[in-house]
Amino acid sequence: MTALRVLYAPRDIAGQPGTWARGLRALGAHAEVWSFGEPAFGLVPDRVWDADRLLADPAYRWEVLDRAVRGFDVFHFQYGRSLLNAHEPLLPALWDLPLLRSLGKKVFMHFHGSDVRLRSVHMEREPDSYLKDAVVDEVRIHAMVEIARRHCDRLFVSTPGLLDYVPDAELVPLALDAADWAAERGPEPRVPVVVHLPSKRATKGSHLVDAALRPLHGEGLVEYRPLSGLSHREVKAEFARADLVVDSLTIGDHGMVAVEAMACGAIAVAHVHERNRARVPGCPVVEAVGADLGEVVRRLAADPDERARLRKESVAWVARRHDLAQVARQLRDAYREPPVPVVAGRPDWPVVEGRGRITALEAETSRLRQALGRQGGLTATVPPRSARDRVEANPRVHLLIRRIDAARKRARVKLGALRKRG
Structure with missing residues (x-):
């Protein structure tokens, strides 16, 4: 069987495409990650294309398209964006999806969060919704998902809650190298270290976390460490010494922070809506919302036996569900499926610029x-x-x-x- 040639673009979202690429290479595939613009958080993709030049220079855009078409058979896109649509001022968004399909390429779209969450739906289910004061173009989201649905071989989502917005997508668990994140743990400490590391404070409900945990820090019950702006390597070091890691309280889903924390043997605390817990039975993320986070952490701080149990359960959960070898096999099998024919007419194209x-x-x-x-x-x-x-x-x-x-x-x-x- 011919080896797969897989391209992940246009960004290394949360380091996931880079992780998938490593997993695919271990299975004998050729896989690369391209970033249009400089990557964040110290991530190192296989190729970085100049974002300003992509916008201003048609010949440069043609070079990107030409190299991609000649070099790859599978195109796995992220965050509702395709190969060139974010840098094409004259054509509508996702214009290159049908072009790639016409050239015999497999095309997949992966949604990660705010690219598909609808404010109207999220506000109904989450009283502390981070979208409360946000401007969300729901018409555009509906149109973008419909275009991807019609022109991609398959749609993926990275967390269970996103199935509320793309119910026909396949859930691909967040991936990491479980062995690489493993950390040595000693006896349960008397004063546990509690870390909160949001990618965006407003998105994760950081004001609620601060309000709940600063008083506990002041009482000497925990050591509270609110962090930000760390590289991937620094995150691993902090999680390795943390006892509890608080993820989002305002989304209703656990994210990459919780998975990385559990892989290190830390206890993840987050608000995970019961709908999403039902989709992944046995999820060991400790439930908390802004109103009860302080009491949840106070209880865990006082119960070292419960902390030890949760650590063991969390490490096993990540190794079983989130290890990159497992996720890579899931993606490889999807890439090998026969192509899905485009049978519907062309939908309206969303306006994302102008x-x-x-x-x-x-x-x-x-x-x-x-x-x-x-x-x-x-x-x-x-x-x-x-x-x-x-x-x-x-x-x-x-x-x-x-x-x-x-x-x-x-x-x-x-x-x-x-x-x-x-």
Whole structure:
């Protein structure tokens, strides 16, 4: 059987594509991760493409497409984005999905969270929903999912709760190398270390975590360590010495933080909605919401036997369900399935730039101005729009300036080369 050639793009979301690639390579496949723009959190993809040049230089975009089509048979996209749609100013989003299918490629779309969560649905189920003050373009999300549904071989989601929004998707558990994350643990400490490491504080309900755990820290019952901005290596070190790790209280799903914590032998604490616990029976993540987090942590701090039991259960759960070897086999089997024919007509294409983007930004600006005006009971002064703001509000002018900047950069490079020759 011919070896699979798999491309993960356009970002290494939460390090998952990089982990899948390692797992696929161990199974004999060729797999690469491409990032359009510099990766975050110290991740190292196989190739980084210049985001500004992708937007301004059609020839550069063609080079990306040409290399991808020649080099890979399976395209596994992330976060509702495809190979080039985020950098194509003239064509609609996901325009390249039917093109890749027409060239005989397998195409998959993987959803990870806010790319498909609908505010209207989430608010009904989660009283502390992180989407309470968010601007969510639900029309765009519906259209984007429908396009992916019609033109992809299969849809994937990374956590159980996302099946509420893409019920026909396949759940692919968050993956890591369980052995690589394993940490030596001594006796249960008298004062456990509690870590909270949100990727975004507003998304994970960090204000609720702080309110619940700072008093416990002050009483000397726990050592509370709120952290942010760490590299992948630093996260592993912190989780290895943590006893409890608090993940999200406002989503209703556990994420990568909880899985990594459990792999290290720490106890994960998060709000996981009962609908999602039913989808993955036996999930050892300790349940807590903002209102009872303090009592949950207080109880665990006082019960070393329960902590020891949860540690053992959590490590076994991750090894059984989330290890990259297991997840890689699941993906390999999906990639080998016969291609799914596109039988439906073309749906409406979503507007993700231009007027729709400006409308969302204007709504967010209005919300922020109102919030600033309430601070301290004083009327805050909102600075006038800068020249940059006015330029970025006009996509055509923004693109023209990017093209001019790119031309200047190329001219400077050529001038420097001529001076060296002289």
